[in-house]
Amino acid sequence: MHDPRVLGAGEGVTVGARHRALAEQVFPRAEDPPDVAVPDRRAPRLPGGQGHEASRERRPDPRVIGALREAGPRVGGVAQLGPNGTRASASGLRPRSAAFTVEPSRMASSLVISLITTSTLALTFPVAARALRPVAPRDGRSLGLVTLGVVAVAVGVEVFGRTLAPFGGGPLRVLIGAVRVSVLLLFGCLLLVVAAELLGRALGVATWVAARSRTLPVEHLTTRMESRRALLTQATTAGALAVGAPVFLRGGLWSRTDFEVRTIEVAIAGLPAELEGLTLVQLTDLHLGVFTGPREIGAVIDRVEALRGDLVVITGDILDHNPRHIPEAMRALSRLRARGGVHAILGNHDHYTGPAKVAQGLRSVGIRAHINGSMSLGPDGASGRGLILAGVDDVMAPRIGTGAGPDLAAALRGRDPDDPVVLLAHNPVLFDDVRHRVALQLSGHTHGGQINTFGVAGSLLPYVSGLYRRGDASLYVSRGIGTTGPPVRLNAAPEIVRIALTARTPRAS
Incomplete structure (x- = not known):
């Protein structure tokens, strides 16, 4: 339990023999603490404006709070107190830096999660890339190599970042965040590309039916349908990236900590x-x-x-x-x-x-x-x-x-x-x-x-x-x-x- 003396400023209230019997009823103790002067700290009014019922809250019986102060959190029936009756600190839990080794089960878990993340990236990246800029067959190999490189980097960041990044992330924080946000953004693009493709095909069928009634050449219909479908897909992907990137950036930089x-x-x-x-x-x-x-x-x-x-x-x-x-x-x-x-x-x-x-x-x-x-x-x-x-x-x-x-x-x-x-x-x-x-x-x-x-x-x-x-x-x-x-x-x-x-x-x- 925290040292009650640090709870706030105000007049002191002695918590000692007259509250000890009540404390024994509420929390069985291994031993009684010495008398301690405990400041009487008032809680703030609840928000809600003047006359709000929540603002006129009653405070709990001080005898009960006194018992809570005396008892405190404990392990095995003994309150966790440090020297001079102060709260125990976390200094006894010193991290092992040089001697730290990653457990095999932890590495396996990280691999599974990383594979899920990066396989999604492998599927979505080329789709989004092709949608933005149609790739000729001879350029397909280059796109595949780029995709492979992106996935390899993502796997490395996820696997080693999840297991080795320090508390707070350190320099790996931005990289891990970028990989995960990119996967989410590209997955959203993938869904929109699929929707745009389906819509484009539906519009193409409607155009074909309308044009056939006017007996236009099939070649003319096919070329125009493909052109419109590609334009719709490209516009949808570009729009998703243009809108999604700043939205996710705000959600990661501001909304997450607001x-x-x-x-x-x-x-x-x-x-x-x-x-x-x-x-x-x-x-x-x-x-x-x-x-x-x-x-x-x-x-x-x-x-x-x-x-x-x-x-x-x-x-x-x-x-x-x-x-x-x-x-x-x-x-x-x-x-x-x-x-x-x-x-x-x-x-x-x-x-x-x-x-x-x-x-x-x-x-x-x-x-x-x-x-x-x-x-x-x-x-x-x-x-x-x-x-x-x-x-x-x-x-x-x-x-x-x-x-x-x-x-x-x-x-x-x-x-x-x-x-x-x-x-x-x-x-x-x-x-x-x-x-x-x-x-x-x-x-x-x-x-x-x-x-x-x-x-x-x-x-x-x-x-x-x-x-x-x-x-x-x-x-x-x-x-x-x-x-x-x-x-x-x-x-x-x-x-x-x-x-x-x-x-x-x-x-x-």
């Missing part, structure tokens, strides 16, 4: 009065690695600190894929602070990276990893019911072969069945199976479609982004922070979400 901060209120039936107004700041799909490096995650953490939530929750896909990035990624995440601790679950990309390594890295910096586990956020007994924060493993873990998958029953074992549950689950598809038992599920995974052109993601996915409600249960799907595949976001801006829990009728802002 974070939105959203504040919502969610009604929780049976929420204890002392937890009215409890705030959670949700981060998801960070994909720390080549494209979400120190600069990007640093800007995100600055935003999170300004929101001053009671808890911070990370709902999976913390790493992108490379276990080599874990030490520096955890060192960056060690800056995250919250009065009630930082809590996380694993996503499918964390399983690609190595779930045990990711979980251990989280715990080493004081972030509590919930893998089919839970904790109570309120006092037990006659004084009132508590609130359960639970986290489950990812639904894809069994398919990947690195985990057992989500098990809500195991996560809630020993908990009061009448207590409301806030569930952290990376993939929103789990909601339909668990909504009978949870009051709120927080998820990510979808990236809001990431490249959500014309809102097409809504027709492909049951839950894309935003707040959904089914009966008494709510689901919030965040668009997340990072990207996967091409480092581009279109119509799906990255977001940080501040969620205020209330027993009242919710309002969103």
Whole structure:
């Protein structure tokens, strides 16, 4: 847990013997901490304008927050504290530079993904090239050699970039991004070329039928049809490149890092009065690695600190894929602070990276990893019911072969069945199976479609982004922070979400 003395300025409140009994009820401890002077920090008003209900939020009972401060994230029942009671740092996770070797399985995975990427490039590049400038048969060999060279460079960049690029990408970042964006752009061109060819043929047939009624020569018809079809294809390809290139450039350079901060209120039936107004700041799909490096995650953490939530929750896909990035990624995440601790679950990309390594890295910096586990956020007994924060493993873990998958029953074992549950689950598809038992599920995974052109993601996915409600249960799907595949976001801006829990009728802002 973070040293409470760094939580803000203001009058000190002694957290000691009078709160220790409550803390023991909320979190069993291995040992009691010394009395510490804790500043009383007020949370900011929720956005929404003057008179907005969200702005008049009630703060949680200070006894509960005091218990959260004292307990903190822990591993094996012992709070992760460094010298002088300060938070443990990530310095113990030093990267192995010279001695680092790439695992064969990791190289094989990179090869498969790279082959998919580059085979798409091999198919689309010559099509786009021919469409822009028709190639005579004698020039076909030159185009083939150029295509082979482009594919060879792309394979090298993808294979070695995915495995050897440093945290943040370094000089390989631009090359990897260029390859992936080019593949996406050329694939779009391929689809348009095919559509233009089909349209050209249809127009050609219509022209032939109309001309035959006027008994024009067949040779004249054939030449004119071919000329029109080639012109249509060429114009379509040029237009796609002219429009797509700047759009994808904007999506990669600006939209990908233009974070939105959203504040919502969610009604929780049976929420204890002392937890009215409890705030959670949700981060998801960070994909720390080549494209979400120190600069990007640093800007995100600055935003999170300004929101001053009671808890911070990370709902999976913390790493992108490379276990080599874990030490520096955890060192960056060690800056995250919250009065009630930082809590996380694993996503499918964390399983690609190595779930045990990711979980251990989280715990080493004081972030509590919930893998089919839970904790109570309120006092037990006659004084009132508590609130359960639970986290489950990812639904894809069994398919990947690195985990057992989500098990809500195991996560809630020993908990009061009448207590409301806030569930952290990376993939929103789990909601339909668990909504009978949870009051709120927080998820990510979808990236809001990431490249959500014309809102097409809504027709492909049951839950894309935003707040959904089914009966008494709510689901919030965040668009997340990072990207996967091409480092581009279109119509799906990255977001940080501040969620205020209330027993009242919710309002969103």
